[in-house]
Amino acid sequence: MSVLSIPVSAMIPVARPYIGSEEEKAVIDVLRSGWVTQGPRVAEFEEKFSSYIGCDYSVAVSSCTTALHLAFMAIGVGPGDEVICPSLSFIATANSITYTGATPIFADIDLSTYNIDPARLEEVISPRTKAILVVHQIGLPAEMNEILAVANKHGLVVIEDAACAIGSEYDGKLIGKPLGTMACFSFHPRKILTTGEGGMITTSNAKLAERLRRLRQHAMSLSDVVRHNATQVSSETYDEVGYNFRMTDMQAAIGITQLGRLASFLERRRYFAARYTKALQNLPWVQTPVVPTNCRPNYQSYMVRLTGDSATKRDAIMQNLLEKKISTRRAIMATHREPPYRSAHWESRLLQTNLACDTALILPLFHQMTESEQDYIIEALRTC
Known part of the structure; x- marks a missing residue:
């Protein structure tokens, strides 16, 4: 049985708070x-x-x-x-x-x-x-x-x-x-x-x-x-x-x-982030997170950037994943493109910001996520 044949009964969200x-x-x-x-x-x-x-x-x-x-x-x-x-x-x-x-x-x-x-x-x-x-x-x-x-x-x-x-x-x-x-x-x-x-x-x-x-x-x-x-x-x-x-x-x-739960939250997020990075780092069209040696992130979000031809197909890839009951989000917004702050001045000067906004997406990561759900997400992304 392939990973993609595993039934997903409900949408896998990008995030879910853990309240007990x-x-x-x-x-x-x-x-x-x-x-x-x-x-x-x-x-x-x-x-x-x-x-x-x-x-x-x-x-x-x-x-x-x-x-x-x-x-x-x-x-x-x-x-x-x-x-x-x-x-x-x-x-x-x-x-x-x-x-x-x-x-x-x-x-x-x-x-x-x-x-x-x-x-x-x-x-x-x-x-x-x-x-x-x-x-x-x-x-x-x-x-x-x-x-x-x-x-x-x-x-x-x-x-x-x-x-x-x-x-x-x-x-x-x-x-x-x-x-x-x-x-x-x-x-x-x-x-x-x-x-x-x-x-x-x-x-x-x-x-x-x-x-x-x-x-x-x-x-x-x-x-x-x-x-x-x-x-x-x-x-x-x-x-x-x-x-x-x-x-x-x-x-x-x-x-x-x-x-009081924070240590366990952080440990689990870092575990799932490491699994994502290991599984996706060999996909030539996916840029996994870069972590400087003096930093230890909490992985509040796991964001990847698409490169090559895939970069232009980001929204189609997100739709493909959504149809497989996997919720994703576009990259972080570029504030200078929103009406209150929009101007040609910023659009022409924030080239790296524009590139990140247009080509990155956020994958599901939350405390209650299971390894099976993550494996399903990974395989679905590979087959997009």
């Missing part, structure tokens, strides 16, 4: 506690996240998008400023800059890693450049040492969009112990650790952490927890315009439980 009875119980406990908004479980999640990452401060928020927005507000990015970032990223990366009134300036990528190319930074730096937003794309760390060298030369702040990078390592250290000023994580269901929605900002700067905590909660001078536990009557003040970017205790309870 422990997460369900954690949420029920919060519901029964009477405290469901940002409270003690959020504080516990922040403490445990800092302990895992090895950073000084973690600030939980409602999403990675709001994390990035707050990070820029905290360092004073605003109208008239420019922030360099890759176009090859989910549109939230650029949007978080735009929210502040600043302008995203796109730098091209290194095609081998899909991350921002340090050698392309100098050409987009201007007198208005305030910061560099580095994306650790698909969980593969960007070349931070070279990026920081450029940033330090020009006096620029570096923020890390670590939405996909929990558990990834650069130079033997976990992403999130910020090499830049702050790192921002996502807990969306497509991510390895999920809280449904949610995000986290990590930093080693105490003043920034305090400002982030205030901004996420309407800039209140006293948090709900402090007021609730006070032994004397106290009133808060609102000294600036803040935001409602809070995480709930229900989300935090899920996050705490997921954090």
